[in-house]
Every structure is written in C-alpha cells, then in structure tokens.
Amino acid sequence: MFNDLAGTQVKIKVVDIGANPIDGDPPYGAMLRRGEASVVGFEPNPSALALLNERKGPDETYLPNAVGDGRRHTLHVCQAPGMTSLLEPNPEVLDMFHGFPDWGRVLERVEVDTVRLDDLPETAGIDMVKIDIQGGELLVLRNAVERLRDAVVIQTEIEFLPMYKNQPLFSDVEQFLRGQGFVFHRFFPLISRVFKPVMVGGNIYGGHSQQVWGDGIFVRDFITFDGYSDDKLLAAAAIVHNCYDSVDLSLRLLKEYDRRRGTNLGSTYFDAFSGGA
Template sequence: MHSWVDRLAVERLTAVVDIGANPIDGDPPYKDMLTAGLCTVTGFEPQAEALTALLEAAGPNERYLPHAVGDGGEHELKVTWMNGMTSLFEPDVRRLSALNEFARYGEVLRRGTVATKRLDDLDDLGPLDLLKIDVQGSELTIFQNGRRTLAGAVAVHTEVSFVPLYEGQPLFGEVDAELRAQGFLPHTFAAIKKWPIAPGVLDGNIFEHHQQVIEADVAYVKDFGRLEVLEAEQVKHLALLAHFVYGSTDLVVRCLVQLVSDGVVDEQVVADYGAAIGRSLTTNGVRSDR
C-alpha cells in the first residue's frame, strides 16, 4: 500500500529557507522533516562562528551562506553579550532594564558594518516553501523586501515581539499586517516566551511566577480558506509542512481534500493519511477506516 506521502508524488523536496539559522534555541522546527529526507535547507547566517558550526554539521540536503538578509543597504551590526540578541537594531537599555537579566544580555560588546541583501535579490535562492526567520527585529524589513519571493511560499515561521527590546523595533501588529497583506494567516503559536519583570525575585529564582510575554514564534500559512488559488504543488508542500513540522492534522486533511477535489491525487490518499496517524478520519461524514 502506498503511503499518503508517496501518493502526493511531489516534483521535488520541500524547500526550507532559514534566515538567521544560528541554532541558539535548539533544533529548528523542520528538524524531523530534514532528518526524514523530505526537505532541503538553505540557511543564512552572517555570524562567523555560528556559520562554521552549521557548515560542520550540515547534511547532504543543507547549505549555509554568510549573507545578512535585509533591505540591500549597509547597516551597523550590534554584537551583544548574549549571542541571541545580536541585531541591526540598537538595544533599548531602558526597556531591557525593566526585565530581569536582560540589561546584561543586551550589552553591546562590539559593532561592525554589514552589507545586506534583499530576499528578492538572491538569484541563487531556488524554490521556497517555508521561510523560517529569527533576526532580532529585522523580520518586517525582510518581508517587505521579499514580497516577490514570498508569493511562492506556503508558510512562514517567524519570531514576533510584543515588547520592544530594541529601539525602533517593529512589533507583532506590524509584522502581522504585512504577512496578512501577502496572503498569509496565523496558524499556530509554535512557542511563547515569557520573562520576569524586574526587579522582583522570589526565593532567589528569577524565573519563578512570571507572566510577561515578550516574544513568540508564530507559524503563518497561506489562507487555508482559499487553497483553490494555489498551485497543486504548493498545496502538496503545505500538507507536508503541516504534518511534519506542526502536527496540524486538520490542515493536512484540508489540503488533501482540495487535491482530491482538483483531481490531482487519488481519493485513497485521505484513507492512507488516517491509517498513517492511527486515527479514524472523517471528511464530509465518511469514515476512512471502513
């Protein structure tokens, strides 16, 4: 029996582009898909040490480039004490001081000029299905300078900020408005980061009893209510990403039903998917296990 993945018969592996690929927060969200040999990764990381580590650990479906992606201009890079806070934006010292430990994390150790490249100007980028991005405030600029490229993408996995940790940093509302204008909708919060407000510390533990949300990783997908406007290959890759990256069974099924409706894949794909996840799967009132 063919698996549901085999029945999709995609023309190529799902293409992931990772901007700010430095793995400071552990494995990337697409790790399982990469391990299964179902996607390629093109990563961008301008920090030399992080780039070296990525290149040394890279598998056959990965490539990493030293470009800083942005608006195409030159900017000052602020390298901070906490590697994960290095940014083109100036840390907001007053705001950071209102959060335990953050003033130290955001201390600028050195500065240097970097030349950025627009996402739309990366001629050797290749296809893009999922954009994963974590660039400490520059997300909006990259989206605005990558509209042509993102037109072909089906998902964006981005960090968003609710509290400005940098001077002039665009916040969630601005990023959300831009991605919605490009045809994406929020799908799920992949991670939510909370932090303790300074200066209180309970029993010596700065991480106890805190509720202040500062950042989140949000997955956006092309409007699932209008899948018919996408090309069949886009819908296939969205189904694969929904399953292997986000575990979103409902979105997978909607994609499969659309593909069946369009005559692109055999209707057996729905039953195969139900069998693969070990669940009784109903579409339009029809059980897939009978």
C-alpha cells in the first residue's frame, strides 16, 4: 500500500455515486479497511442501501438520494437492476448484443427527486469521485463543479455506444472533465461485447471486437500540476497507486511534492516498490 512505501499517513475522502455492491469490492476498498479512506456513498436502491449499511464500518456513510441536477426525473426500472437508469434504454443498440434486450426491458417507471452534489455538505472536501449510474454520469458532473475543484481523481462509467436514448458518450464526458482541469489517465476496466449471432465459447457475456463500455479514470492535470495543493498531490499519489496500480504516475506526483517541499518521498517510494532499498 502507498503509505507503507512512501512513509506517509495519507487518508482520502471518497464520494461514491451508485454505491451498489453488486460489482464487488470498490477500488478504494483496501484503503477503507485500513482506515486510509472514508466514503460518503449514494444508493437509492433500498435493498442495496440496506446491505451497504449492514456491512459498513466507522468511516462509511450511505445516503438514499438519487444524485443528478436537483430536479425530478423518471427512473426506468429494468429487469436487470444494473440496467436501471434515469435514461430510457435504447432497443436499437441493445438488440445488437446477446442478453441486453431482456436485461434492458423496462418493468416500471418511477418519478424520483434528485439532489445536486454541490448542494450537499456531506460531500465537501472530497479527493475522489466514483460514479456508476448507467448513463447519468455527465448530469452529475455538470452539477458538481464546486465539488470537482477539490477532487483529484474521478472514476466514472463511460460508454462508447448509446445503450440509452440521448446518452452522453465517452467523448462528451472527457471534454467536460478536460474543461474542469482533468486529464484522462486510463480505462479501468474496458469491456467489449460480440455482435449477434456470433457467440464466443457459448458465453453471452463474452467479448470480442466491439468496445461498449468501461470506467474512465481522470486525474487532475499532471502535466502542469495546476490546481494541486501539497496535500492533494499526496492524495492523488495514494489513490492512483492503491486503486489502479499506476506507480509511475504516483511517482510523478510525489516528485512534484518533493520539488515544492524539499522532501525525498519520491526516492523513498521508488526504492521501496522497485526493491532498491
């Protein structure tokens, strides 16, 4: 873990929008268990929220709000809970792939009130934002400009095909975040699917040629380091190391910290992970 290698005591604050544990351990999970992170999570699904609260530790807070633009929206509840969205599924695209026509079938439409991240005091002073809400990510980000000024790492679901009608795609999200001072770092993960009727190994989940969606990792500008306080450099270095194994970027951030402070954390870190000391 980063603190062990760099000899630091960094603790980060995470906001997780769409914190449903359906996908398993979040990328910051190890930091949370070590007391090196706190999280404010949002999950409007009652059963998922109950599970989060049942399992939570002392550094975890979970709220039932749907995050968006502060207005009322229609929630499209789908056969597969992971497809439920404020946006309507797009049959023209879903029909190209195995499974999705069934998973994206809308069972009911429910009116829900949303909240803006900028309006919630619980989200002040964040370091990392994670968003996975099936096409509503850009809506959240556009209404979180104040909070984004504090953040140094954003992990957001992105899609390359409009799985939902009028859905913003990767290029839209990247362009907006670039305007907020973030640089695209990597995909984590990147998911492909195979066009029907082809199937890979009899597995409807199998991928092949078409990249469909993934999570995009965006980091505050690591070219000029504009917008970083000294503490935020350490927070970003800890996040990219612990969550994404980006040791090279972590080292770059530490070297900027050392340049400002006259310290030697970068060398300590490099020697520790490379076996040089």
